[in-house]
Amino acid sequence: MIYREKILLALCLCMAWPLPAEEGIYRYMDQRGRVLFTDHKPSSQAVHHLRYAGTWTWKGWLKRRYNPALRNRNRSHFAPAIAEVAKRFDLPVALVHAVVDAESSYDPDAVSPAGAVGLMQLMPATARRYGVTERSDPLQNLHGGTRYLKHLLGLFNGDLRISLAAYNAGENAVIRNGRRIPPYPETRAYIAKVLGYLDVYRRLYGGLQDG
DSSP states (O other): OOHHHHHHHHHHHHHHSOOOTTOOEEEEEOTTSOEEEESSOOOHHHHTTOSSOEEEOHHHHHHHHHOHHHHHHHHHHHHHHHHHHHHHTTOOHHHHHHHHHHHHTTOTTOBOTTOOBTTTTBOHHHHHHTTOSOTTSHHHHHHHHHHHHHHHHHHTTTOHHHHHHHHHHOHHHHHHTTSSOOSOHHHHHHHHHHHHHHHHHHHHHOOOOOO
């Protein structure tokens, strides 16, 4: 059997092998900026520097990895709600889309090892701060996340990069670092990711230069 056929057989066996519902694959980015996959929850030291990590079952991982149509369907489905919250908090629609895409790839069921949940990956404290009683509810999640983003832009004088750093690493981390982007590779990668999405969504929805 040639090497490629062995690989295909191994993939088929992995897909067919039953796993308990609670087991899954953790995707996360380490402090060196590498995206890693593991079947064990990352250490607390690693999680401290993470935000956009997710816990996926094998089936869910393969579905997201090889079915981009799912992400596109979710984006279309949530577009009216995103437009509504963006208008309510006077933010560009393109920016909210960019953050949602970077945080969860439009997956309302996304959960990180650190405990962030939903489309905009709200932590419990942030949810309480903005009156979100059910973080897994997409509309409440969008409302809380967009309101928090608006707060950060005001707190950091409209500086988009600094505000995104605060959304990812926490506003206190930015303040402790002299109101500059913290030296976390994951945070810097996150900012670049959001700005890349923003460039795409600005062509669709207009608004907000990233300078």
